[in-house]
Amino acid sequence: MTEPDLATAAQKGDAEAFGRLVMSYALVARRVAQGILGNWDEAEDAVQEASLAAWQAIDRYDPSRAFRPWFIRIVANQSLDQLRRRKLRDGEELDEMTPTLTPSPEAMTDRALLRGRIAGAMRLLPERQRTAVTLFDGEGYSHAEIAAILQVPEGTVRSYVFHARRALRKALVSLVEAPA
Amino acid sequence: MTEHSAFDAGRDTEMGDLMAEVLDGPDPSGYLARLGSALAGLPSRRSPWDVLAEWARPSVLVAALAAGFILGMALWQHWREPLAPAGMIPVSVAMLDASRLGETQVIYTVLEER
Numbered sequence: 262m263t264e265p266d267l268a269t270a271a272q273k274g275d276a277e278a279f280g281r282l283v284m285s286y287a288l289v290a291r292r293v294a295q296g297i298l299g300n301w302d303e304a305e306d307a308v309q310e311a312s313l314a315a316w317q318a319i320d321r322y323d324p325s326r327a328f329r330p331w332f333i334r335i336v337a338n339q340s341l342d343q344l345r346r347r348k349l350r351d352g353e354e355l356d357e358m359t360p361t362l363t364p365s366p367e368a369m370t371d372r373a374l375l376r377g378r379i380a381g382a383m384r385l386l387p388e389r390q391r392t393a394v395t396l397f398d399g400e401g402y403s404h405a406e407i408a409a410i411l412q413v414p415e416g417t418v419r420s421y422v423f424h425a426r427r428a429l430r431k432a433l434v435s436l437v438e439a440p441a
Numbered sequence: 442m443t444e445h446s447a448f449d450a451g452r453d454t455e456m457g458d459l460m461a462e463v464l465d466g467p468d469p470s471g472y473l474a475r476l477g478s479a480l481a482g483l484p485s486r487r488s489p490w491d492v493l494a495e496w497a498r499p500s501v502l503v504a505a506l507a508a509g510f511i512l513g514m515a516l517w518q519h520w521r522e523p524l525a526p527a528g529m530i531p532v533s534v535a536m537l538d539a540s541r542l543g544e545t546q547v548i549y550t551v552l553e554e555r
Contacts, residue, residue: 280480287476292464301466309479316483372462379456380463398457399464404450419450429456 268324271316279319283312286329289400290336296395297340299384303347304340311339330406337396337410344388375433382432386425393418394425 262270262278264285270278283290287308294304294311315322315335322331383391389411396402396410397418404422408415466472 274485276480276483276485279483280477283480284473284477287473288465288469291466291472292461295464295466296460304466305472305475308476312476312480313483375459376463379459383460383463395460395464398453399460401452401457426453426456 264328265324268319268322268328271319272322272324276316279316282328283315283332286332289329290333293333293336293395293400294340296383296399297337297388297392298344298347299391303343307340307343308336310343311336314339330402333400333402334406334410337392341392341411378432379429382429386428389413390421390425390428393421394429397422398426 267278294307
């Protein structure tokens with residue numbers, strides 16, 4: 262069955278077809294949620310909640326268009342919502358989150374070292390910059406699509422991506438320049 | 442890494458791949474299994490028409506009963522009218538009827554008093 266067939270079946274109430282659609286993008290969805298929330302458990306919850314929301318709203322999906330952007334947009338919105346709720350609940354300052362994924366230097370290969378640096382730098386990014394760069398460089402969304410998700414002007418998204426990239430590259434450059 | 446400017450309008454795939462590696466969480470198979478079981482228990486989705494139909498059923502029944510009652514009343518009224526006493530003469534006819542002078546006088550008296 263093709264994606265539009267599955268989507269059409271899902272719109273007629275076929276939960277199995279809907280499940281197959283969601284499962285094809287489950288890993289991407291978790292990456293996006295993780296990029297926004299910075300917490301694996303919460304990211305998983307966000308994907309489950311987003312799947313439920315997508316199931317309830319499947320009538321509003323246009324099967325002639327790709328499912329992935331529609332679904333990932335719901336995941337991103339759900340994650341942002343969850344982040345807002347968490348902030349309200351904990352009074353947490355997310356922009357000052359500290360890295361939690363830093364493997365021991367002995368265990369690190371060059372690639373793993375790079376990943377560790379990126380992970381750390383990403384956690385230090387302000388929430389909107391992290392979301393924008395995750396969607397833009399990580400998932401290939403356009404500035405316009407990200408602007409629609411974050412409900413900010415396109416120029417603001419460009420600025421978020423610019424600042425986030427600068428911060429991430431700075432983290433990588435410091436790694437390259439660090440004495441052995 | 443390839444040299445990119447932070448101003449680049451295009452996607453930095455190298456950075457994107459690295460980010461994807463960072464964001465690919467632990468235990469993907471466990472995650473997929475958990476999501477799969479959550480999806481297997483999705484609540485049945487009712488279309489707006491189902492909801493409307495459910496809501497409409499009692500309303501349609503009440504509306505049909507009301508329509509039946511009104512129709513019955515109208516038919517009953519219609520059937521009852523021809524059964525009205527045949528001997529009753531409209532006032533306009535009675536006034537023209539010379540053989541009923543007494544009645545005419547009564548009518549005139551009533552009208553003059555108004």
